[in-house]
Amino acid sequence: MLSIYLLIAKSYFMLQLNVKNETSRLRAVVLGSAINNGPTPKADEAYDPKSLEHILAGTYPVEADMVKEMEAFNQVFQKYDVKVFRPKMIENYNQIFTRDIGFVIDDIFIKANILPDRERELDAIQYIIDQIDPAKVVRPPEEVHIEGGDVMLWNDYIFIGTYKGSDYKDYITARTNMQGVNYIKALFPNRKVKEFDLVKSKIEARDNALHLDCCFQPVGKDKGIIYKSGFREESDYVFLVKLFGKENLFHITREEMYDMNSNVFSIAENVVVSEQKFTRLNNWLRDNGFIVEEIPYAEIAKQEGLLRCSTLPLIRD
Numbered sequence: 001m002l003s004i005y006l007l008i009a010k011s012y013f014m015l016q017l018n019v020k021n022e023t024s025r026l027r028a029v030v031l032g033s034a035i036n037n038g039p040t041p042k043a044d045e046a047y048d049p050k051s052l053e054h055i056l057a058g059t060y061p062v063e064a065d066m067v068k069e070m071e072a073f074n075q076v077f078q079k080y081d082v083k084v085f086r087p088k089m090i091e092n093y094n095q096i097f098t099r100d101i102g103f104v105i106d107d108i109f110i111k112a113n114i115l116p117d118r119e120r121e122l123d124a125i126q127y128i129i130d131q132i133d134p135a136k137v138v139r140p141p142e143e144v145h146i147e148g149g150d151v152m153l154w155n156d157y158i159f160i161g162t163y164k165g166s167d168y169k170d171y172i173t174a175r176t177n178m179q180g181v182n183y184i185k186a187l188f189p190n191r192k193v194k195e196f197d198l199v200k201s202k203i204e205a206r207d208n209a210l211h212l213d214c215c216f217q218p219v220g221k222d223k224g225i226i227y228k229s230g231f232r233e234e235s236d237y238v239f240l241v242k243l244f245g246k247e248n249l250f251h252i253t254r255e256e257m258y259d260m261n262s263n264v265f266s267i268a269e270n271v272v273v274s275e276q277k278f279t280r281l282n283n284w285l286r287d288n289g290f291i292v293e294e295i296p297y298a299e300i301a302k303q304e305g306l307l308r309c310s311t312l313p314l315i316r317d
Contacts, residue, residue: 050205103148146180149211161212263306
């Protein structure tokens with residue numbers, strides 16, 4: 001009898017995952033960490049062209065600034081009474097971008113097959129995964145590449161960024177393959193899965209959509225932020241224009257894409273966390289009825305990631 005009670009108690013305290021879109025009220029999230037972030041990487045250790053650019057220029061962000069920026073983000077979560085989990089610290093290691101290492105669709109936690117060098121990041125959130133029903137945790141087969149920045153939930157839809165070029169294996173900036181798209185289609189047969197072929201560059205960050213959230217993201221109930229030239233096929237861009245309506249989309253420039261304007265984060269349908277220097281975007285959001293929580297995040301942006309990249313939502317209403 002005692003074992004039954006223990007089982008019931010354990011299930012009661014387990015995390016009841018629920019993520020169906022990008023903007024419903026957030027209740028629990030994994031926020032990355034910049035503490036003990038390690039030294040500036042060498043040029044040959046860069047995972048993306050923007051980090052490389054700042055490494056070579058001597059402007060790569062320092063730990064103290066990034067810790068300050070992430071704490072500002074954490075304070076916004078506290079303001080809105082969001083349960084925040086942080087990864088366990090790995091000494092001298094970058095653990096900022098939790099969106100890369102896993103993601104939730106409905107009530108399923110999907111571990112990403114990330115770059116092998118980053119496997120330790122998954123170990124650092126294992127204590128959180130241990131609070132999830134094991135039947136709700138999956139790891140795709142080795143040939144399936146998919147990262148959370150490429151996966152976007154929009155009610156009936158699952159949008160997935162990918163790269164369809166025959167030279168996929170030559171691009172460290174190509175993180176989700178068509179096997180990843182097909183894996184999600186098989187796992188969620190009742191959802192409409194739509195993939196988008198993204199522009200990739202190993203050398204120019206202004207022409208590199210590292211993930212889908214680098215060139216598109218929904219906000220609110222029917223609006224979105226979009227960068228037309230982030231899509232290799234114009235038909236993919238046209239699909240989103242037809243779905244959302246051109247009047248509901250905020251079109252960002254090449255430079256705004258580089259600054260990561262589409263990588264904001266929604267706490268609720270009417271609350272968006274944004275970088276304080278995104279003046280044009282933030283004004284548009286406010287004009288459309290959003291509460292904009294502005295914080296400094298420009299140093300972290302130098303690593304080709306911003307607010308959405310730093311978060312792994314676990315529970316939304």
